[in-house]
Amino acid sequence: xxxxxxxxxxxxxxxxxxxSGTQILNATSPDGSYTLESGIAYGEHPRQKLDIYTxxxxxxxxxxxxxxxxxxxxxxxxxxxxxxxxxxxxxGFSVVIADYRLYPDVVFPVFVEDGADxxxxxxxxxxxxxxxxxxxxxxGHSAGAxxxxxxxLDQSYRDGRMFPVIESWVGMSGPYDFxxxxxxxxxxxxxxxxxxxxxxxxxxRRGAPSTxxxxxxxxxxxxxxxxxxxxxxxxxxxxxVRVEVYPDAGHARPVAAFAPLLTFLDTSLADTIDFLLxxxxxx
Numbered sequence: 001x002x003x004x005x006x007x008x009x010x011x012x013x014x015x016x017x018x019x020s021g022t023q024i025l026n027a028t029s030p031d032g033s034y035t036l037e038s039g040i041a042y043g044e045h046p047r048q049k050l051d052i053y054t055x056x057x058x059x060x061x062x063x064x065x066x067x068x069x070x071x072x073x074x075x076x077x078x079x080x081x082x083x084x085x086x087x088x089x090x091x092g093f094s095v096v097i098a099d100y101r102l103y104p105d106v107v108f109p110v111f112v113e114d115g116a117d118x119x120x121x122x123x124x125x126x127x128x129x130x131x132x133x134x135x136x137x138x139x140g141h142s143a144g145a146x147x148x149x150x151x152x153l154d155q156s157y158r159d160g161r162m163f164p165v166i167e168s169w170v171g172m173s174g175p176y177d178f179x180x181x182x183x184x185x186x187x188x189x190x191x192x193x194x195x196x197x198x199x200x201x202x203x204x205r206r207g208a209p210s211t212x213x214x215x216x217x218x219x220x221x222x223x224x225x226x227x228x229x230x231x232x233x234x235x236x237x238x239x240x241v242r243v244e245v246y247p248d249a250g251h252a253r254p255v256a257a258f259a260p261l262l263t264f265l266d267t268s269l270a271d272t273i274d275f276l277l278x279x280x281x282x283x
Contacts, residue, residue: 070142145174216249
């Protein structure tokens, strides 16, 4: 069995095993590039906790990266994404991964407010943990990209909170312009009264943080046009925005390709690192 066929077989196994796939990715990702402090509370609710992965070889002047995972706003756990932190700490970035409250316990905008509270904690307490807390970059996948987008673009989440400077943000497979909602549980996740406020595209402004949008052309969960429309809106106001659309890629592939076993799938990790190192500072 040649190496590429073997890696492709692993990818098929991961697709078929669901959540256990992230366990495999974590187990096969090196842990020698960071120290881990787990379960730090940024609020009083049991879901308001975060993990800090501190790189052992920091890049000079690098921002702290805050990662928000996906799961349709109703699933997910920070422990499932150690492989993302492994990839980024190996390249000199310290990483924070935060849990947030989920549907049906909460609806919009509570999970975004949790993300804002995690950033408030980072601004107030991050230096105690050796983090660069004055400058950050956000990274999110799927529902996590939606949260990252609103934190980067909708300045109302700063009200009553300390906020680090959001230098840039990366959205993978993100829903940014997904109205109307016609059926399914999202009708409850996004109550009609606040639905307009749930759309990141409605908060595009001049001087927004530098933006990288990664999306699979064959994403059948979040249409690639979400990224394309947000990119057009940002560019029309003169913002720095870059888009990478990966041919034949589905919804999970941009984040899965951060794992060492799966970097052959596409260039999402390299594209993210190149962007973080070259993007002009936002805000």
